[in-house]
Amino acid sequence: MGHPILNLVAQRIALGLLLLFLASGLIFIGTQILPGDVAQSILGQSATPEAVANLRKELGLNDPAYVRYFKWLSGVLQGDLGTALSNGKSIAEGISTRLKNTLFLASWAAALSVPLAVVLGLLAVQYRNRWPDKLISGISLASISLPEFFIGYLLIYFVSVQLGWFPSVAILNETMSLGEKLNAITLPVVVLTMVVLAHMMRMTRAAILNVMQSAYIETAELKGLNPFTVIRKHAFPNAIAPIVNVVMINLAYLVVGVVIVEVIFVYPGMGQYLVDHVSKRDVPVVQACALIFASVYISLNIIADIVSIVANPRLRHPK
Amino acid sequence: MSDNLLEIKNLKIGATVYPPGEKPQDITIVHDVSLNLKKGQVMGLIGESGAGKSTIGLSSMSYGRGGVEITGGEVFVNGRDILKIQAHGLRELRGREVTYVSQSAAASFNPAMRLMDQVVETTLLHGLSSKTQAEERAIELFRSLGLPDPENIGNRYPHQVSGGQLQRVMTAMALCPKPDLIVFDEPTTALDVTTQIDVLAAIKKAIRDTGVAALYITHDLAVVAQVSDEILVLRHGNMVEHGTVQQIIEEPKEAYTQELVKAHSITHEEKKPTDNPILRVENITASYAGTIKVLKDVSVDIHAGQTLAVVGESGSGKSTLARVITGLLPPSEGRIIFDGKELTPALPNRSLDDLRELQMIYQMADVAMNPRQTVGQIIGRPLELYFGMKGAEKRKRIIELLDEIEMGEKFIDRYPAELSGGQKQRVCIARSLAAKPKLIICDEVTSALDPLVADGILKLLLDLQKIENVAYLFITHDLATVKSISDSIAVMYLGELVRYGTKSEVLSPPFDDYTDLLLSSVPEMKLGWLEEVLAHRKMESAGN
Numbered sequence: 001m002g003h004p005i006l007n008l009v010a011q012r013i014a015l016g017l018l019l020l021f022l023a024s025g026l027i028f029i030g031t032q033i034l035p036g037d038v039a040q041s042i043l044g045q046s047a048t049p050e051a052v053a054n055l056r057k058e059l060g061l062n063d064p065a066y067v068r069y070f071k072w073l074s075g076v077l078q079g080d081l082g083t084a085l086s087n088g089k090s091i092a093e094g095i096s097t098r099l100k101n102t103l104f105l106a107s108w109a110a111a112l113s114v115p116l117a118v119v120l121g122l123l124a125v126q127y128r129n130r131w132p133d134k135l136i137s138g139i140s141l142a143s144i145s146l147p148e149f150f151i152g153y154l155l156i157y158f159v160s161v162q163l164g165w166f167p168s169v170a171i172l173n174e175t176m177s178l179g180e181k182l183n184a185i186t187l188p189v190v191v192l193t194m195v196v197l198a199h200m201m202r203m204t205r206a207a208i209l210n211v212m213q214s215a216y217i218e219t220a221e222l223k224g225l226n227p228f229t230v231i232r233k234h235a236f237p238n239a240i241a242p243i244v245n246v247v248m249i250n251l252a253y254l255v256v257g258v259v260i261v262e263v264i265f266v267y268p269g270m271g272q273y274l275v276d277h278v279s280k281r282d283v284p285v286v287q288a289c290a291l292i293f294a295s296v297y298i299s300l301n302i303i304a305d306i307v308s309i310v311a312n313p314r315l316r317h318p319k
Numbered sequence: 320m321s322d323n324l325l326e327i328k329n330l331k332i333g334a335t336v337y338p339p340g341e342k343p344q345d346i347t348i349v350h351d352v353s354l355n356l357k358k359g360q361v362m363g364l365i366g367e368s369g370a371g372k373s374t375i376g377l378s379s380m381s382y383g384r385g386g387v388e389i390t391g392g393e394v395f396v397n398g399r400d401i402l403k404i405q406a407h408g409l410r411e412l413r414g415r416e417v418t419y420v421s422q423s424a425a426a427s428f429n430p431a432m433r434l435m436d437q438v439v440e441t442t443l444l445h446g447l448s449s450k451t452q453a454e455e456r457a458i459e460l461f462r463s464l465g466l467p468d469p470e471n472i473g474n475r476y477p478h479q480v481s482g483g484q485l486q487r488v489m490t491a492m493a494l495c496p497k498p499d500l501i502v503f504d505e506p507t508t509a510l511d512v513t514t515q516i517d518v519l520a521a522i523k524k525a526i527r528d529t530g531v532a533a534l535y536i537t538h539d540l541a542v543v544a545q546v547s548d549e550i551l552v553l554r555h556g557n558m559v560e561h562g563t564v565q566q567i568i569e570e571p572k573e574a575y576t577q578e579l580v581k582a583h584s585i586t587h588e589e590k591k592p593t594d595n596p597i598l599r600v601e602n603i604t605a606s607y608a609g610t611i612k613v614l615k616d617v618s619v620d621i622h623a624g625q626t627l628a629v630v631g632e633s634g635s636g637k638s639t640l641a642r643v644i645t646g647l648l649p650p651s652e653g654r655i656i657f658d659g660k661e662l663t664p665a666l667p668n669r670s671l672d673d674l675r676e677l678q679m680i681y682q683m684a685d686v687a688m689n690p691r692q693t694v695g696q697i698i699g700r701p702l703e704l705y706f707g708m709k710g711a712e713k714r715k716r717i718i719e720l721l722d723e724i725e726m727g728e729k730f731i732d733r734y735p736a737e738l739s740g741g742q743k744q745r746v747c748i749a750r751s752l753a754a755k756p757k758l759i760i761c762d763e764v765t766s767a768l769d770p771l772v773a774d775g776i777l778k779l780l781l782d783l784q785k786i787e788n789v790a791y792l793f794i795t796h797d798l799a800t801v802k803s804i805s806d807s808i809a810v811m812y813l814g815e816l817v818r819y820g821t822k823s824e825v826l827s828p829p830f831d832d833y834t835d836l837l838l839s840s841v842p843e844m845k846l847g848w849l850e851e852v853l854a855h856r857k858m859e860s861a862g863n
Contacts, residue, residue, distance in 0.1 A: 215426035222380055223441045224413035237431040313431050313476045 004318055008309050016302040023294040024076070028069045030290075031283050042085055059085075072287070081288040086280045091288045095273065099292065101172055102262075102269035105185055106254040109192035114247055117197050121204025121243075125231055128209065137205075140198035152191045152264040159187065170265040188265045192258065196250040203246035207239035214238070241308035248304035256293045324397065324499055324532050325356040325379055331391035332374050332383070332556075348374050348387065349556040358499070359530045363543035363564070365579070366553035367769035368740070372536045375553070376502040379534065380417045381409055397499065414441035418493035422505040424485035428477035435473030438492040447496055460491040463528060464521040483514035487521050494525055501526075503535045507542060511632035511796055512840040519545060520853055538769055540579050541842035544568050545849040552576050568844050578771060580844065585777055585803040589822045592807065595659070596620035597757055597790050598644070603653035605643050613639045614650070615814045620807075621758060624788040628801040628822075630837065631811035637794045640811075641760045644792070645679060658757060675705045678751035682763035684743035688735045694721070694746050695731040701753040720749040723786070724779060741772035745779065752783065760792045765800060777804055798841045802826065810834050 039055040040047065056062055060071070075082060081091040120140070124133040143151065160168035166186045176184070211217065212235055220234040259271035266272070270289060277285035309315055332349035349371040356362050364372040374387055378394055381401045393400050401412055418441070421427045428437055438460075439453040448456070454473070461469035464487040477485060486506055493501045506522060507515040523546045526533055537543050543550060543564075550567040552559040552575065560573045571577045598621040605614040614636045621627045629637045642648040644655060646666030655662045657677065663669050681687040688697055698717050702708040708716060718728045724745040735743055744764060751759050761780070765773035780791065781804055795801060801808055801822075808825040810818040812833045818825055830838065839852050 215421060215423060216429045218384070219419070219421065219427045220429070222382060222413050222419045223444065224410040224415060225440070225444060226410060229444075233432075234429045238429065311431075314478050317476050317479060319479050 005309060005315055008315065009306050012302050012305045012309070016298050020295055020298050023298070024073060024291055025069070027287055027290045027294065028065075028072065031287050032065055034283070072284075076288075076291065081291075082284040084277070084282055084285050086277065086282045086285075091285055094285070095270070095288060095292065098268060098270050098273045101267065102255060102258060102271065104172075104181070105170075105188060105192070105258065105262075105267065105269060106251070108182070108185060109189045109196070109254050110251050112189060113193040113197050113250070114200065116193070117200035117247075118204050118243070120197075120201045121208065122231060122236070124201070124205045125208045125212065125235075126227060128205075133205075136201065140201050143194040144198035148191055148195050149260055149264055151194055152187070152261060155187050155190060156264075168265070170267040172268060185267070188258075188261050188267055191261050191264075192254055196253060200243075200246055200250050204239070204243050207242040208235045211235045211238045237311075240311040244307045244311070245304045248300045252297045252300045255296045322357060323355045323395070324358045324360075325354075325534075326395040327352060327354045327375070327378070327392070328395075329353055329392040330375065330378060330389070330394065332371065332378065332387060333390040334385070334387045347390075347556065349378075351392075352553070352556070352558055353392075354551055354561070356500070356532055356534070359532055360549070361526060361533045361535055361547045363547035363550040364534060364536045364553060365538065365540055365543055365550055366559075367538055367771065369555065370553040371556040372553055373504050376504055376534050376536050377419075379500065379502060380413050380419065382413070411445070414498075415445045415447070415496055416498055417500045417502065418496065418498040420486075420489050420493045420501060420503045420506045423509050424489040424506075425477065425482055425509075427489060428485060430477055432476075433473065434475055434477065434480065434488050438473060438488065438495055441492070441496045445496060453495065457491060457495055460494050460525070461488070464488075464491055464525060465517065466491075481514075483510050483518055486510065486518045490518075490522055490525060494529060494531065497529070498531060500532045500534070503533055505537050508537065508539070512798070512842075513632055513836055515542070515842075516840045516849070516852060520849060522546060523849065539842065540568065541844040541848075544844055544846065545842065552579070565846060568846075585774060585781070587781055587804050587806075590622075590625050590806045592620070592625070592821065593622045595623075597623045597658055598792070599656040600640070600644065601654050601656065603640070603643055603650045603655070605639060605648055605650040607639075607648070613814050614643065616653070617811075617814075617816050618653075619809050619816070619819060621790050621792055622806070623757065623790055624784060625806040626784070626791040626793050626804055627807050627809060628793045628795060628805035629809045629811060630795060630798060630801050632796055632837075634813065635811040636814040637811050638762055639814075641679070641762055641792065641794055644760065645677065671705065675701075675754045676757045677760070678754050678756040678758070679760045679762065680744070680747050680751050680764050682766050684740065684747045684767075685735060687747055688743065688750075690735050693732050693734055694738075697735075697746060698749050698753055701750060705754050716753070720753055723752065723783065724749045739772075740768055741775060744768065744776055748776075748779065748783070752787065752789075755787075756789060758790045758792065760794070762794045763796070764793075766795070766797065773800070780804065798838060810837065 039052045039059060039061060043051055043055060060068060063071075072082065079092060081095065083089065084091050084094060120136050124136045127133045156168040159165050167184055168187070170184045170188050172181055172184060208231060212231075217230060217234055220230045225233070255270075258269060259275060261267070262269045262271035263275060270292070274286065274289040277289070330349055330352045331347060333345055333347050335343050336346050337343050352371070352375055354362065364375060366372050374384070377384060378389055379396065379401075381389070381394065381404075383389060389402055392402075394402050396412060396416055401409070404412070428434065435454060435457060438457045439450065442448055442453040442456070443450060447453070457473060458469050461472055466472050466484055466487055472480065472484070472488070480488065490506070503522065507518050510518060519542065525531075526546065533546075535543055535547055547564050549561070549563055551561045552567065552573070554575055560567065560571065560576045562572075567576060568580055571580050600617060600619045603614055603617045604612060606612045617636075617640060619627060619629075629640060631637045639648065643650050646662070646664065646669055649664035655664075657673065662673060695714070695717050698720055699708075699713050702713050702716055714731075717731060721727055721730055726742060726745055730738075730742070735746070738746065765776050768776065777800065783789065784791065793801075793805065805822050807821045808819070809816055810825065810833065818831055818834045825834070826838070836856065839855065842848065
């Protein structure tokens, strides 16, 4: 047999796939028990019963639920997310540009917030219980306590309206250069960063402080290492697993939880897309979006698990 | 300035304690201690827990563990007062002039770094030599400390190396930057006797070869006598006696030192085995998770009112035997006959009476008690459970039991946190006696205690045995304890019973190799014992 780590990693991936399968079932059931009839809502209140019955037949809504589920699932596995009821276009096409935009926003928010959170966490440990620690904790707690729409509107009012530094509406299009795009998304990135920063920063601080109680930290101090080397070389490598876990949960939030921020800044991402189609009762689109969110969530958590496994010297170098 | 390497003058060390339910209090841990150490000399600091020995040792690196603070006095290293220098200067001192070897090397290595990187870290940090030179020196040290495969052991991670080896790697780590002084803080206490002797020999050789000076901290006078030139006896943060090794162990002046020297003075007349053992363990084989056998075909008898001592080093299966008898680990083969009838293998199926008659006392008394219950509640619980006692009747019996363990009624409303280590263990003994058991399994009950306190516990157990006619299964790695209390002895090695019989049989020659190793490894309080033993060894410890 291969290295025990490979087995563990394979196990995690298999579990992730199983979880995704279960999630697809839940999504399907969830959309089925929603009240209302899709055919009815497409045709409107004035439709004749015959027309509704015909459309139901056409959409395959008379099949039993499990048949429809497996049809949907096999389509998804072949990359076909179905067609949107509201405009009759392929969902895969509609989603792909939206998903690209959401990932664009999320990755810049992550690129800003993750290093910032870790560095602030390390600084908070270094100056623990002194004013830099209290200042960092205070500001990050304040930013997490304010609802994101409030921060969003504050930024729009001061930075965009009063100072005129960045646009208040983050509209992207294909012809924009990277610089123009970044300029457009600055405010939503700042809002997202403020929302996720505190959680990651505090977890980094807590995880490292926990490791700082260990006897090997005392050994390092008695070697005459300076405090920052002690943290960087001896504490941080042993605190990676919990930090990566919380980072991944927050990255998932950046993709899945951006609905409000996208709506505030009228950003053409997944969140807006989902909200639009929920209000149109476009069930296939809602299903597709939910499935994509679920897979993002699950895969980021698998990555977190794998990083914790690989970061563990006992698993990496068995006896 | 004199030629002293380390000079401690009138050292005072304090700390703040937070007693439950009271205001924080400032206490003094070390009162007015002075000592001098010349280049290349070894000074043993000896005392019980709370004597302040580690605190004094760490003060030579100007380090206070936890909330400990140096409140007065002066500490000179190489002629300068290190209590007056700033953080940057201290970093020059630590790891360069003074290094440290801790009690638990297993916890003191960073689990995420290779050993070699940790061993040479200080040398590179202080720019004492190049990386290649430092690694060559480390390998040289590994070799002289008797580590297996010295060329490659540095590439391993801490979890890939045994406890005894890690302790030697830590010694190499302390020696690598060629310090003037090493503080050894109980470096062999956590090891088995058979491993302790190798580590002790390695440390002694390293000190002799490099000419480094050392502070050797321990609670075991016999150990410190092997490596030190001088001994300083401490108690409650005060100096009791200071002298050469020879003077301290041969003509101790102070009463407290005399007590330390003659610890383990309990004697116990061996009783003859009876025809009907109270517990008969027949051909037990057991394993965890079904794969590796931790017990192989073990059979022993315990007689009413007598003590069977089970000895062996860690991994010998002695605690597993206790788990099998109590039903926590049903065996894969064999049976257990208790008081004439066969016991159900698994705990949940045993009757309340079977449970009552077989009690257990653990090594760590403080984690074996609910910290939120008073002593009265802890001892009262078995009285309620097994005998349905209530109110005044229960209280009367609790007081009786408290008197039996020589503590008395005044402790009835105290919480475990308010008791000393020895008192906690006494409460655990009272709790098991409350059930009126026929057999008590004592799992390393004195291992976590200071020698004099441990002696008190053993004396108590023997007295109680006479009154209550209770049998003990006494699990220990300490042969001195075995000699003082047992009627019969079972020696275990890697899950097998290698020697079993009455105390006089087991302890009389001819010995098998393992029993010989075990017996000869117990430190004796005489000069030159270490060299004598090493010259006569026939086999290596399983810990190597």
